[in-house]
Amino acid sequence: MEIDVVLPCLNEAAALPWVLGRMPDGFRPIVVDNGSTDGSARIAAEFGVTVVSEPRPGFGAACHAGLAASASDVVCFMDADASLDPGQLSRVCGPVVAGEADLVLGRRVLSPGASWPVHARIGNAVLARGLRRRTGVPLRDLGPMRACGRVSLLALGLVDRRFGYPLEMVLRAGAAGWRIGETDVDYLPRRGRSKVTGTVRGTLRAVGDMRRVMARQDGVA
Template sequence: MRIDVVLPCLNEAAALPWVLGRMPHGFHPIVVDNGSADGSAKIAAELGATVVSEPRTGFGAACHAGLAAATSDVVCFMDADASLDPEQLPRVSRPVMAGEADLVLGRRVRRPGASWPAHARLGNAVLARRLRRRTGARLRDLGPMRACRRVALLRLGIVDRRFGYPLEMVLRAAAARWRIAEVDVDYLPRDGRSKVTGTVRGTLRAVHDMRRVMAREDGTQDVST
């Protein structure tokens, strides 16, 4: 059975050969180019990935475009920056394939040399604690490597197209009474600095988007904002 893997991509030319070269058998990469200027799309295509162009900027926009292009029953998501090892995708997708969980997130375990600034770790820990209290799911990380069933995910109707997309996925999955699980995955030294957690500004932008999602799901903010 083939599993499509959605990889949002913005200027990841240096990382893509390693990432795509470690894609396990049966896992097919869908690289969503979100405005790269370094030839990422060309490299991904030459390495056998399906390439989707998403002109609308935003992490969620790229994720949704990849999801719309996927055709497999189970889909995975992961970053394209080499901070996560594609060879560990089977451990994330296995509980979904076995019918033991509906959504599985990879909890990042930092390995030597991996860059995960203190401000980003703190923000992630606070968010995970809020999610545990709100949803009851035993999550310690809002990890970007995850797996679920494609049609069910589309039916959740996720509307965020920025950095709130991963959070909204968990909130809507919990509201739909999905079984949400977590498995450990390695967090590795990535290629270059993260576009989100690599700077305080990037982290604050992500926090703002996630607060907006929280408010919208609480019914205190209009969906169109």
């Protein structure tokens, strides 16, 4: 059984060799190039992995393009910046493969040298608290490493194509009665500067996207 791993990618040439080189057997990476100008797509192609081009900017657009290109029963998502170890993918997909959960997120645990600025941690904590209040799901982190059933995820009909995509996934899954779990994964020093947590502006933009998703979901409920 092979499991597709969607890797949204925007200028991650420095990190991709490490990420793709550590991909475990049985996991098939799908690198979604979201307008990189540093040769990321070429590097991914040299590793012989599937490369999808998504010209429409946005984290959610890249995630959804990778999902559309996947074919496995279970699909994983993770960042391509080397902040997460592909060797730990089995931690998040294991319960889904075993039929014990429908969606599992990796809760990031800081490793020595890892950078998770205070403004980013506060934003994440506020959103996680709002998510717990709305869904009752005891998540502590909206981590980017996650796993779920491919067909079931497509059926949720996610519409956000920006940074609200990861949150919308959990909100809609909770509303649909999915069994949602969380497991610890190491959060490592990333390669290069984060497009989100690296700046206060980036964090505020992501939080704003996610708040819009919450407001839209509240209007549907």
